[in-house]
Amino acid sequence: MEADNHDAVRRAILTGADDVMIKPVSPGTLLDRVAHITKNRLPFVVTNDYLGPERRKAGDSRPSKIKQLDVINTLKAKTDGNRMNAAEIKLAVKDNMKEVMSARLDSHGLKLGWIC
Structure with missing residues (x-):
């Protein structure tokens, strides 16, 4: 990952994203993450x-x-x-x-x- 992209991702995360996923994402993984965030909200x-x-x-x-x-x-x-x-x-x-x-x-x- 280039430094500019790395900094952009870091800033995006610090703005309040509950989770970050890297593509490609399988439907099962996406559903697991949504379920986790739903039940374990910070x-x-x-x-x-x-x-x-x-x-x-x-x-x-x-x-x-x-x-x-x-x-x-x-x-x-x-x-x-x-x-x-x-x-x-x-x-x-x-x-x-x-x-x-x-x-x-x-x-x-x-x-x-x-x-x-």
């Missing part, structure tokens, strides 16, 4: 400048006071037989956004404590 973290899946490696033992959030996962709900209607999804998103705003305020406080 918790989201919220800081003053980031909102998205926790990207730390599993072995990272650095302590963190950053709250992790379980966000709505409609695909998992569907596979579990719990189809959500539009009103339920809207309410779940609204509840998640309240958690996000609260966590973002907490993050500002943590950052101020670190700076001061």
Whole structure:
């Protein structure tokens, strides 16, 4: 892989991709990956400048006071037989956004404590 392509792939991954697959991809592999992501969604973290899946490696033992959030996962709900209607999804998103705003305020406080 050329350096330019390598950097482009790295940037794409860092923007929040849950998984990366290299072509050609077999249908079975694709279905396995979708099933894994559906059942094992990463918790989201919220800081003053980031909102998205926790990207730390599993072995990272650095302590963190950053709250992790379980966000709505409609695909998992569907596979579990719990189809959500539009009103339920809207309410779940609204509840998640309240958690996000609260966590973002907490993050500002943590950052101020670190700076001061």
